Amino acid sequence: MAAPSFPPLNDAYGRVARSLRVSVTDRCNFRCVYCMPEQPRWLPKDDILSFEELVRVCRVAALCGVEKVRITGGEPLARKGVPELVRMLKEVPGIRELTMTSNGMLLPRHARDLKAAGLDRLTVSLDTLDAERFLRINRRPGLEETLRGMEAAEKAGFSPLKVNAVVMRGMNDDEVGALARWARHHGRLLRFIEFMPLEGDRNWTRERVVPASEILERVRANFPFRPMPGAARTTAELYEYEDGGGAFGVIASVTRPFCEDCDRIRITADGGLRTCLFAQSALDLRGPMRAGAADAELAALLGGAVRGKGPGHLIDLPGFRRPDRAMNAIGG
Ligand code: SAM
Ligand code: SF4
Numbered sequence: 001m002a003a004p005s006f007p008p009l010n011d012a013y014g015r016v017a018r019s020l021r022v023s024v025t026d027r028c029n030f031r032c033v034y035c036m037p038e039q040p041r042w043l044p045k046d047d048i049l050s051f052e053e054l055v056r057v058c059r060v061a062a063l064c065g066v067e068k069v070r071i072t073g074g075e076p077l078a079r080k081g082v083p084e085l086v087r088m089l090k091e092v093p094g095i096r097e098l099t100m101t102s103n104g105m106l107l108p109r110h111a112r113d114l115k116a117a118g119l120d121r122l123t124v125s126l127d128t129l130d131a132e133r134f135l136r137i138n139r140r141p142g143l144e145e146t147l148r149g150m151e152a153a154e155k156a157g158f159s160p161l162k163v164n165a166v167v168m169r170g171m172n173d174d175e176v177g178a179l180a181r182w183a184r185h186h187g188r189l190l191r192f193i194e195f196m197p198l199e200g201d202r203n204w205t206r207e208r209v210v211p212a213s214e215i216l217e218r219v220r221a222n223f224p225f226r227p228m229p230g231a232a233r234t235t236a237e238l239y240e241y242e243d244g245g246g247a248f249g250v251i252a253s254v255t256r257p258f259c260e261d262c263d264r265i266r267i268t269a270d271g272g273l274r275t276c277l278f279a280q281s282a283l284d285l286r287g288p289m290r291a292g293a294a295d296a297e298l299a300a301l302l303g304g305a306v307r308g309k310g311p312g313h314l315i316d317l318p319g320f321r322r323p324d325r326a327m328n329a330i331g332g
Contacts (some may be wrong), residue, residue: 006299008065009265009306017275017306020061020070021266022054023331024082028075030103031139032127034166036328037200038139043329047270049086053289057267060298062094066265070099072331073117077106083113090118101125101164101332105142107149111156122153123162128172128281129182137171150188159187162253166193167210176210176218184245186224191249192219192235196332197279197315200326206316212237212252221250234261251311265305266331273305277330278313278323 009017026043028036043276058069069089076082084099089098097120104124114122114233118199126146127137134143153161165172165179172179176192183190192215197204216239219225228247235258236249252258259276267275272282273290283305289295314320 006060006064006296007303009302011062011275011306011309013260013309013311015018015261015263015309017265017309018064018066018225018263019069019265020058020066021072021264022058023073023075023267023269023329024054024071024076024085025269026329027078028073028103028328029078029105030075030120030142032103032166033072033137033139033171033201034168034195034199035332036326040200040326040328043106043270046087047286049267049269049271049286051081051088053271053286054085054267055088055269055287057112057285057298058089058095061263061265061302062092062296063295064299064302065094067095068097068099069095070101072101072191074328075103075105076100077102077110079251083117083119086114086117086119097121098104100151103138103142104146104149104153108145108152110157111149111152115156115158118148119158119161119329122158123164124153125164125166126150126168126179127165127167128175129178130175133172133175137168138300143224150186158190161186162191164191164193166195167194167215169208170209171220171226173210173214175300176215177222180219180222180248182247187246189247189249191251194254196277196327197322198327198330198332199318201321204250209254211255212250213255215250234258239312257312257315261300262312265302265309268325268329268331273302274323275305275309276316277332279310280321 099121101123131143224242225239228240231238240247271286
């Protein structure tokens, strides 16, 4: 029997939501300066969706046409049993791509289980190759473990590995060339990310953003490259090195936003549906789910929220307002 389906998640600007980011926790073993405050106030435990609830949201979303799910957080591996969640999500019909973003610290312990559970791909975050700087940016030690985590992931079969590096002025902007060299050497797809105003410390300024144009210049000073032929315009602009040394990407959310092509929605660890990283509020799905809402009611809530999705964020423009939460509590 064919699976029932609900109307697709169309918005008012011709976009269709096909990709869902699932935050499984706001907690983290790091305190990255661009993400969370040094002293975070965690979401109440009872508010966090159970694995069954998370899977249900994904199942209903898949019935509305969502095809891709990315598990994130906070640090997803800081939540117990995430490989089991992967296994459960793998069984959801319609989800053809299941991925995860992790800071890598706990991958030596979990990489093999994640692979065995069916995770398709992994992205690991790393902003510097210098241990002291790592401590300044991540506010926890862990460079060695993170690097070991990447090796463990590759050994488990997650290859090529994607690596995310947030570039901040005065923090690691002088390391763009070195990071590119390192990623080339290891055959990892590095994506440089512009610093977005989602940090818990509330000290984002335009001056601290290193624009994509400057990141590209810094790479070019080391390795000539050209736009990757045939690369679709997605979040990351992709480039290939002219000497055949692989590729890299830039995620220019601030200076070259990709909102018009955005097919993403997000569910926070406490069950809030956000149609944009910069949404001012979330639609509560936890309450209706716990009150016994049927799948069709949840699908209608998803549909309504996506219909109300705005055209895009306004970072860099007058009138921009930050969301009410820091990145770790939204889900990156
Ligand atoms: N803890 C995991 C990690 O660090 O990979 C997953 C969650 S983290 C919020 C997801 C991604 O968002 C990471 O690659 C991180 O570097 C990025 N990120 C966090 N805060 C950011 C900000 N203010 N601007 C740009 N990227 C940010
Ligand atoms: Fe944790 Fe990831 Fe945020 Fe860093 S970016 S504090 S690792 S959730």
